[in-house]
Amino acid sequence: MLYEIANGHQKGRTVGYSNGSFSNGVSNGTATSNGYSNGHEEHPVVDLRSDTISKPTQAMRDAMYLAPVGDDVYGEDPTVNLLIQKACELLGKEDGILVPSGTMANLIAIMVHCRERGSELICGDNSHTFKFEQGGPAQIAGVQQALVKNLDDGTFCLEEMKSKIRVDPDCHEPTTSLIIVENTHNICGGKVLPLSWLDELTSISKSYKIPVHMDGARIMNAAVALNVPVNRIVKDIDTVCFCLSKGLGAPIGSLLLGSTQFIQRATRVRKALGGGMRQSGIIAAAGLVALDSMIGRLKIDHDRTLKIARAISDFQSDLFKVDLKSVQTNILMVYLDAKRVTVSEFLKRLYEVKDADEVKVHLRATTLNSNSARFVLYWEITEKDVDLAIGKLKLVVKEFEDKLKM
Incomplete structure (x- = not known):
């Protein structure tokens, strides 16, 4: 049934609202993984470039x-x-x-x-x-x-x-x-x-x-x-x-x-x-x-962002670092030694899947400057996606470190 709500803050406007039209339902943290193939990739994609790419529930x-x-x-x-x-x-x-x-x-x-x-x-x-x-x-x-x-x-x-x-x-x-x-x-x-x-x-x-x-x-x-x-x-x-x-x-x-x-x-x-x-x-x-x-569930994104940050910190890498104290919300900055590894090389390898890779996932991130990569989480990123991302990051970080030791 349609009814009107007086809009006190804006004279002359009326609010029509169909009872039941607006479901509040959302999967709180158990969303379908965004690690899907978009028609081009054989393996799952975990896209952490930005929360702007999130899709409506x-x-x-x-x-x-x-x-x-x-x-x-x-x-x-x-x-x-x-x-x-x-x-x-x-x-x-x-x-x-x-x-x-x-x-x-x-x-x-x-x-x-x-x-x-x-x-x-x-x-x-x-x-x-x-x-x-x-x-x-x-x-x-x-x-x-x-x-x-x-x-x-x-x-x-x-x-x-x-x-x-x-x-x-x-x-x-x-x-x-x-x-x-x-x-x-x-x-x-x-x-x-x-x-x-x-x-x-x-x-x-x-x-x-x-x-x-x-x-x-x-x-x-x-x-x-x-x-x-x-x-x-x-x-x-x-x-x-x-x-x-x-x-x-x-x-x-x-x-x-x-x-x-x-x-x-x-x-x-x-x-x-x-x-x-x-x-x-x-x-x-x-x-x-x-x-x-969707507001209350943002804490899930924050917690999952921190989980990835802690994993990277545990790698104890000289090339790739995070500042755990600075991870407050859904954005994670991974800082790298730009004199030895370029951001473009890092991002390219995260996305690339090789036959010998133990973790076969296309991980996407972005960069805003020359010495860091940015990862952003949102409602479609699940625990499975986070684990895949951590696995791919561990593989790539070790690969770069081993290469530079040669």
């Missing part, structure tokens, strides 16, 4: 099929409205919009906060916004980025940040209009930003009347790792975005949340960027299942 597919839909550009898609309502309640924000990607969400936030030409934002030098979004702030928004050095834990020195803030800039200078933080921090290996650091940062930003945006693509991983409600993490953050399509397993979409006034402006910018989607309740339905059933 059956519950998500069922919900997408049954989702009530409308025109979201007009604010009339009931499933999108319900998703926004749930996300706002979860994170303690007034309003939100659904967009195709985290990159678009970040760009919209930048364009709304940095409304004047000649604006400048402050972010870490290893932030996703700076490194992996094609210079969008400059290319599209006309916003300059002032960089502070990211520390190993994903934070940066707040004194250095303060030195970058332009107080009463004269006509030669840009205007400091925004500070961006990333949580969890991708390049730093899935690090969770400490709450005390965030509290101090937002206290400083408020004293300068500069808003803070959090690129929270994996913020649910951060909340699970800290064992705190996610609204605690963003309680003093002005705007935040998070991805539905990474560890949460939905096929597409990110949410951008903030004040009602901010979202009104963000909705206009979304339209200009081509991000206004019509019957997007089909996408939002998977997001509802994600929020209902």
Whole structure:
């Protein structure tokens, strides 16, 4: 039976919801192995390149099929409205919009906060916004980025940040209009930003009347790792975005949340960027299942990531190392001696299967720089996949070490 839920945070929107349409079911850690053949490989594939390659659960597919839909550009898609309502309640924000990607969400936030030409934002030098979004702030928004050095834990020195803030800039200078933080921090290996650091940062930003945006693509991983409600993490953050399509397993979409006034402006910018989607309740339905059933199980991914890290540490290799203390969520960085082994050689051998290999599996990973390989876990990676990955890593590490001893 269809019924309506008054959407208190967005006047004029209604939420239609078919009772029973949105199953919360998900295999909690016993998913079908992703070690499947994709039509080209004879042997299993364990793909740990990114959690973005995760596929929707059956519950998500069922919900997408049954989702009530409308025109979201007009604010009339009931499933999108319900998703926004749930996300706002979860994170303690007034309003939100659904967009195709985290990159678009970040760009919209930048364009709304940095409304004047000649604006400048402050972010870490290893932030996703700076490194992996094609210079969008400059290319599209006309916003300059002032960089502070990211520390190993994903934070940066707040004194250095303060030195970058332009107080009463004269006509030669840009205007400091925004500070961006990333949580969890991708390049730093899935690090969770400490709450005390965030509290101090937002206290400083408020004293300068500069808003803070959090690129929270994996913020649910951060909340699970800290064992705190996610609204605690963003309680003093002005705007935040998070991805539905990474560890949460939905096929597409990110949410951008903030004040009602901010979202009104963000909705206009979304339209200009081509991000206004019509019957997007089909996408939002998977997001509802994600929020209902995929957050708590992220700890399974974290535990399995740590299991792989401990195994590599136990190899006691001089060539390949991990920092166990830094493994906090679902991202594992394996550091190698780049003077003796290249990342490309390592990744190629992990994927390659030879007749003499005792463990016959194609293991996929990726790299973000010249001295490390990145492994990322998600809901489809099972205990069997983890054991296969460990076996292949042990084989390859020993092979490289034996080769260099010759």
